[in-house]
Amino acid sequence: MKVVAVGDLHGDTRNLFRVLEAEHPDGLLCVGDWGDPGQIDDATWADLLGRVPVLSVFGNHDDLPVLGGLRNRDGAAVLLEPGGRCDDFCGLAVAGVSGIWAKSHRLPHYVTDEDVAGWAASLAAGPPVDVLLTHGCPIGVADRTPSGRPGGQRCFLDLLRAVRPRVHLCGHLHVAQRRDLEEPPCQVLNTGALPQGHYVVLTRDDGDGGAPGAEARRL
Numbered sequence: 001m002k003v004v005a006v007g008d009l010h011g012d013t014r015n016l017f018r019v020l021e022a023e024h025p026d027g028l029l030c031v032g033d034w035g036d037p038g039q040i041d042d043a044t045w046a047d048l049l050g051r052v053p054v055l056s057v058f059g060n061h062d063d064l065p066v067l068g069g070l071r072n073r074d075g076a077a078v079l080l081e082p083g084g085r086c087d088d089f090c091g092l093a094v095a096g097v098s099g100i101w102a103k104s105h106r107l108p109h110y111v112t113d114e115d116v117a118g119w120a121a122s123l124a125a126g127p128p129v130d131v132l133l134t135h136g137c138p139i140g141v142a143d144r145t146p147s148g149r150p151g152g153q154r155c156f157l158d159l160l161r162a163v164r165p166r167v168h169l170c171g172h173l174h175v176a177q178r179r180d181l182e183e184p185p186c187q188v189l190n191t192g193a194l195p196q197g198h199y200v201v202l203t204r205d206d207g208d209g210g211a212p213g214a215e216a217r218r219l
Contacts, residue, residue: 001202003202005202005214007031007032008061008193009030011039019199031057031059031171034059036061053073054072058098058109062109083096097111099136100136116159120158120162120163131166137171137190144177145173146174176218197218198218200217
């Protein structure tokens with residue numbers, strides 16, 4: 001099993017197809033920010049979904065009506081429901097929380113502490129999660145901004161601690177970085193920005209449900 005994870009494309013599908021041609025993955029995960037409305041046309045989406053199954057959360061630079069209507073070849077939705085999960089994506093149990101933190105719902109990509117806490121409780125009560133996708137980052141964990149300051153939020157750290165995934169993938173900050181935690185035991189990676197060539201590869205060689213391994217790569 002090999003799954004590629006990307007984020008913060010902002011319309012850069014040229015690098016996306018370069019990654020797919022280099023890695024030949026079984027699936028593609030995205031932590032959001034595919035691009036603002038009009039940055040990716042219908043023909044490009046069709047080309048992508050004809051090549052590989054895709055599962056994604058949304059960020060603050062996404063065409064939500066388009067992204068919400070996309071379907072893979074098997075009919076499965078590309079966009080995870082808020083606080084939703086997919087129990088078999090290329091053999092992985094994947095859960096996701098979209099959006100960036102805010103104190104209100106003034107914009108459609110805003111999520112509040114209360115939203116994230118509710119999704120965390122629901123996901124924690126369900127089966128184990130292999131991969132957790134979020135656009136926002138857990139505070140103090142793989143949340144370094146380009147200026148070197150932390151850019152994460154407490155609600156996403158609480159989410160990580162509640163869900164206890166094997167791998168947590170986040171984005172938004174455009175800085176590829178990794179932190180391996182002992183408690184909960186988890187590899188946390190910010191995918192970085194794909195226009196800068198950064199992406200992540202998830203692999204699992206055994207067939208008995210072992211933990212996936214995550215490796216940051218660059219074109």
